[in-house]
Amino acid sequence: MTFALSDVTVLDFGQIFQGSYATVLMAKAGANVIKIEPPGGEPLRKRTPPGAKTTMSFAMLNANKRAITLNLKTPRGRELLFDMVKRADVVLENFGPGAMDRLGVGWEVLHALNPRLIYASGTGYGLSGPSRDNLAMDLTVQAASGIMSVTGFEDGPPVRAGVTVADFMGGTHLYAGILTALYERDRSGQGRLVEIAMQEAVYYTLAGSLEQYNRTGKVPKRSGNDGNGAISPYGVYPVKDGFVAIHTGTEGHWHNILDAAGRADLKDEPRFLTMHDRAACAEDVNAIVAAWTSGLTKAEAVAQAQKFRIPLAPVRDVTEVMRDEHMHGRGALEWVDHPDLGHVVMPTTPLRLHGLDVATMAPSPRVGQHNDEIYGGWMGLSAAQITALRDEGAI
């Protein structure tokens, strides 16, 4: 098998979602990812319910990694890190800003030991500035970054995006920054400090709202599923068994809806001629669209959309997505037997490079599962030395 990142070794202090997403993408691309946890395991493990061995999110985000324990609060633990850093390409962490510095294992110390080392830091607000030390979680970054202010309905409170968009935008940018540094290292010979702040990583997603503000001078409000006075038809429409979403981009899409709805008579209606016209009477347009969709099931609406070329999709719940035959057929999702979870659906990777392989799913490891393999095999320590490390609390 041929992998994109087969010559890359990663020391992965990633925890929860942000950091671990960057490194699971690297692991799927064939990198040697060593997950390093404190002896009690990283915080995401603490969500494991009583009686269970792991969680789905942990399993998704830590597949294809090997796990070791390391206690950075001990001198011997730090020495072990220094020894590993000399043989590694990437260190990644998403602790609070300055946490690694306070332990004496920050960028400057590690860079001095290995000038080719890439050190990636994922935080909420970055490594400098007055907001640096504000505690950041996905929800609070969604609040501070403006996402919540435009999510939900105008007459209701701000709402979070129901998925952890800040964590994963942060994690994807971490991967992007690390790969940029790896590419550049081949030219300069130098490792770099890669710094990603979640708040910055989501700023561009406000593009539509910033455009609206620039156009109108008014602060964009929550507009539910409306097209903000600019796009019509746009929105969520009822079907017999749920909802579908429609987002038209052209006059052609509108005409296709009218054909599907048996309302070709409206193609020449002056009030509906252009996008601008329709947006000005979006309620009337929506009533025509809803009259069509509400006579269909989700599946019928999708079939009509394919036949008439309409940008429509069913609003699917999480289990419908998880079982999506299209995604399974493409290898984006697969049924696997996970030793801790049983027969479950797991994602592979959204990064597809044709002609290169994706690592075959290896289940997420237990705490310290690969201590012997890494400290013994890779670092060359004897079984007695590893036992001593364990006894003194260094691993």
Next chain:
Amino acid sequence: MTFALSDVTVLDFGQIFQGSYATVLMAKAGANVIKIEPPGGEPLRKRTPPGAKTTMSFAMLNANKRAITLNLKTPRGRELLFDMVKRADVVLENFGPGAMDRLGVGWEVLHALNPRLIYASGTGYGLSGPSRDNLAMDLTVQAASGIMSVTGFEDGPPVRAGVTVADFMGGTHLYAGILTALYERDRSGQGRLVEIAMQEAVYYTLAGSLEQYNRTGKVPKRSGNDGNGAISPYGVYPVKDGFVAIHTGTEGHWHNILDAAGRADLKDEPRFLTMHDRAACAEDVNAIVAAWTSGLTKAEAVAQAQKFRIPLAPVRDVTEVMRDEHMHGRGALEWVDHPDLGHVVMPTTPLRLHGLDVATMAPSPRVGQHNDEIYGGWMGLSAAQITALRDEGAI
């Protein structure tokens, strides 16, 4: 100045948001990005209101690019592309699947001309499978991918995340895939077809919902700003002038809230001892938190959060984010004079590699602004040849 990507030339057919985000990140990192549009301009330009010269979203997504026109529907236009491909590192496009193939300029044709070329395709559902040709926009991908099903309140309809999360998750993964291919090309000498599907790029963001399903066996519902029975305090709380969001991760965070609220007496209350305990009576916990926040302004709440170490953030509107002093101080945002928009705030890049430079903001180009510079200077055509190309409709 030293850039990470100074030796990378990109032929950028990116349009709207997804493709253009990947290439603006490359441009900010110093790549030579040539935006190629049909003679009438790409679709995003069509949103420019009457009397205006461009839009904020276009300006954000196309800074630091040079723009040329090219008509791929003419033989001479295709020849020009072939000539450019021989000198380029990356071609990126986010047209519908197969559009470039139908024009005779798809991956296989271009790869044969330049085996080192990286060809990046961004789509909604990928280049294969039964959903391949479903029309995809941000809203419809949010529907099909499960995001909308968990956004909003249980007693209300599904809601889109108010930001274009699918487009930008797609764009970030496109960048990530391209950089992976550039890194791998240095080893194999081969260019690759990089394929990103928005639907796949957002799947991991469902991690929390998939975890919930795996734990409970029940389809995750919209839960507004609740902690899904697992986290408390968690949510959006009223302050005098708006809302704040709080997301606690540890018992310590709860104790810090009690200290700030002057309710240290509740630290030993049995009903509130552990996260699990609090989640079981989240309404009571929320009432205690809200009693504290509702006596404060946003700014006072933030100051208290900093003092007492509480994961709290203000729910900020788009203009508050745009003017964030912290982000301006860090250089994530800057005030610039844009020839078409005036004095506006523009983002730089969330990809920070210390020791490397970010390109100084160059304003987004007008349609075909750099035809002479690229076709003349780079491709070596004479002024007469360029005029002839224009006259025959090839550019």
